[in-house]
Amino acid sequence: DTAVSQTPKYLVTQMGNDKSIKCEQNLGHDTMYWYKQDSKKFLKIMFSYNNKELIINETVPNRFSPKSPDKAHLNLHINSLELGDSAVYFCASSQDGPGQGMYGYTFGSGTRLTVV
Amino acid sequence: AQTVTQSQPEMSVQEAETVTLSCTYDTSESNYYLFWYKQPPSRQMILVIRQEAYKQQNATENRFSVNFQKAAKSFSLKISDSQLGDTAMYFCAFMNLGPGGSEKLVFGKGTKLTVNP
Numbered sequence: 001d002t003a004v005s006q007t008p009k010y011l012v013t014q015m016g017n018d019k020s021i022k023c024e025q026n027l028g029h030d031t032m033y034w035y036k037q038d039s040k041k042f043l044k045i046m047f048s049y050n051n052k053e054l055i056i057n058e059t060v061p062n063r064f065s066p067k068s069p070d071k072a073h074l075n076l077h078i079n080s081l082e083l084g085d086s087a088v089y090f091c092a093s094s095q096d097g098p099g100q101g102m103y104g105y106t107f108g109s110g111t112r113l114t115v116v
Numbered sequence: 117a118q119t120v121t122q123s124q125p126e127m128s129v130q131e132a133e134t135v136t137l138s139c140t141y142d143t144s145e146s147n148y149y150l151f152w153y154k155q156p157p158s159r160q161m162i163l164v165i166r167q168e169a170y171k172q173q174n175a176t177e178n179r180f181s182v183n184f185q186k187a188a189k190s191f192s193l194k195i196s197d198s199q200l201g202d203t204a205m206y207f208c209a210f211m212n213l214g215p216g217g218s219e220k221l222v223f224g225k226g227t228k229l230t231v232n233p
Contacts, residue, residue, distance in 0.1 A: 033220075041155075041205055043223040055218055090161065094219070101211055101219045102168055104151050107161035 003027070006091050006108035013081055014116055021076045021111045023091030030096040031055070032074035033105065034066060037088040049074050050096065081115045088112050118143045120210050122224035129198045130232050136183075137193045137227045139208030145169075149211040150184065150191045151221070156204040164206070167191065198231045205229075 004025045013019050025032065033056075034046040048056035049068040063079045078085060092105035119142045129135035141150070152164040167175045167184050174182050179199075183192045195202055208224040 031219075041226050043207065045220050045222075048218070048220060056220055088159065092161075092221075101213060102149050102166055104149070104153075104163050104166060104209075104211070105161075105221055110159045110161075112159075 004091055004093050004106050004108040006089075006111050008111060009109065010112050010114075012114045012116065015081055015083060017081050018077070018079045019081060019113070020078070021089055021091075021113070023074045023076070023108055025072055025091075025093040025106070027093055027106060028095070029093035029106070030071060031094050032068065032071070033092045033094075034074065034076050035090040035092060037090060037110070039087070043090070046076075047074075078113075081113075083115050086113055086115045118145075118210050118212060118222050120208050120222055120224035122208055122227050124227045125225070126228045126230070128230040128232055129195075131198055131200060133198055134194060134196045135198055135229065137195075137206050137208075137229065139191045139193070139224055141189050141191065141208070141210045143189070143210065143212070145212055147213055149213075150182075151209040151211065152180070152182070152191075152193045153207045153209060153223075154202075154204045155207065155226075156201075161207075165193065195229075200231050200233060203229060203231045 031050045033048045037043045047066045052068045065077045068074045088110045090110045091108040094105045121140045148169045150167045154162045165177045179196045205226045207226045209221045
């Protein structure tokens with residue numbers, strides 16, 4: 001199946017731990033994103049990568065570090081987890097090129113992170 | 117910066133009836149894309165319908181249609197013949213045009229729609 005896949009789907013961890021969320025897309029897209037959905041369901045962009053290059057870096061604590069080993073993968077590493085990091089994190093991808101933006105993003109199914 | 121406003125946090129509709137979800141946005145750009153995404157309880161983000169700003173004709177996808185008023189910066193979603201499976205959060209989203217990776221989707225805060233039997 002062509003898709004954006006994230007692992008794990010659920011992650012429960014203690015404050016202060018370090019964790020990673022992995023994302024892979026097999027759609028051949030050039031750009032990948034991380035979004036955070038808070039408890040009120042608000043979705044906000046965190047990062048975007050285009051062909052492994054960081055393009056968008058919103059105001060995110062530097063405890064969050066994205067890594068893109070190739071254009072099909074974008075992982076999110078979080079250091080020293082805090083209670084406020086609890087949220088659903090979505091990975092997404094899109095294709096570049098004239099007119100391609102009209103297709104929007106393809107989203108992964110999300111990772112629910114709970115920090116206790 | 118672009119902003120997207122959805123003024124209806126929650127709405128409900130009876131099965132088979134029609135409902136309209138409101139969305140307004142703010143931008144100084146003349147060309148952009150607008151989207152409605154659906155997020156059912158499964159959490160998956162599903163693209164419902166899209167609109168290119170340079171097209172005057174309103175987009176339609178089966179039971180879903182939009183009313184795009186560019187001058188008013190309004191982009192409402194109409195769902196006809198509502199079905200129980202339409203129960204979900206609906207997000208309006210704006211995308212600017214730009215070089216690769218810079219075309220970010222900006223979302224509204226969502227409208228929770230409940231379809232009642």
